[in-house]
Amino acid sequence: MSSDSSYGDPATRSRILDAAWELVTEQGGRFKLSEVAARASVSRQAVYLHFGDRAGLLVALVQHMDDTLDLGESLARVHAAPDGASLLEAAMRLNTTFWAKVFPVAQVLEAAQHEDEALGAAWRDRMRFRHATFRAMIEALAERGELDEDWSIDDAAATLYAVAHFDTWRELVIELDWSDDLYIASMSRLLRRALLRR
């Protein structure tokens, strides 16, 4: 059972987490806990002491994902955009750098979320946070009168969130080998035309 959330030396915990991150990046979901331990120069049991079990480690990885990326600052810059079109473009630029950084891990976590209760909850929680930030953007647009009246705030926010989600990015940038610029250009064109008042 995914036990103790805080146990032992934080430094050790962090080394295990980093090792796990690397291994997931390299091998996807097939990584073994013994490998994680070896990579972190720690016994396999230390992993169990810190994270309880495999799922517990993955849950910790979800947190780690956001911690390494200080989104606060970047988001502030997005919100500073002068008009709707450039706000959407800035959002898509942040989006692609975000996914580029976390994508190997995000892929595994999203896949594994249905195998474990706690992991699913942690992942959904992060996604709710994302949804909220996109909603804030839509609200800003609406307040400035830039959101087209065809859209309700709820629907626009959800649509933006869903379209900016992981898989869409992965299909375009990874599978179809799009450049960041092409992704940013196409997605912001899509969103600008769809959401903004003409």
Added chain:
Amino acid sequence: MSSDSSYGDPATRSRILDAAWELVTEQGGRFKLSEVAARASVSRQAVYLHFGDRAGLLVALVQHMDDTLDLGESLARVHAAPDGASLLEAAMRLNTTFWAKVFPVAQVLEAAQHEDEALGAAWRDRMRFRHATFRAMIEALAERGELDEDWSIDDAAATLYAVAHFDTWRELVIELDWSDDLYIASMSRLLRRALLRR
């Protein structure tokens, strides 16, 4: 290794496949081959004889996915739409019924595609087919002069494909609990405004 593609009685093979489909629907990726065998009233070894290994079974499931859904007819109806807006709406209607049917299985397959070479190839192949059908729609729009000149055919097709992909649908309909109608309305509004000439 994922051996013989054709061995033994097709009826037995089909029963195993159906059993696997059911179990994936119920339990996601956690299903055991022994359960599949039991459900199909067949020995566990029969599963190995027919599909080689776990991955081989999943690959067969990918095919099974499209076989059970005769898309040809539905696609013809979509293409019969009189104008761009109704074509996009019909496409999104087909899209939501399609994903609704296959989503538990698609979820597992998409997640597992990175664990196995052959499975990944099979899945990518199906997705390439999807991409091609969406591209055909964009080409039809372009020929009728309904595609806005802001878009190249390639970019429009890829964007449409990516936006209509599995995850976007899942986030909206499953996670946010949208109705089919709301999905269809929002997505076709998004696409109509973004892609069609004003």
Added chain:
DNA sequence: ACGATGGTTTACACTGTGTCAACTGCAACC
């Protein structure tokens, strides 16, 4: 000197995958 804390080492039980070999049941076929 002492006990608590953080970690190691060794050992083991359990589950699910994949493989093997020997056997059965049932056709079709000369």
Added chain:
DNA sequence: GGTTGCAGTTGACACAGTGTAAACCATCGT
């Protein structure tokens, strides 16, 4: 009618990876 061959069964086994348990060691604060 016996032979051949295919489809599937049965039972046994090796192997990997997860998770648990107990005994042990090192170090630090008091």
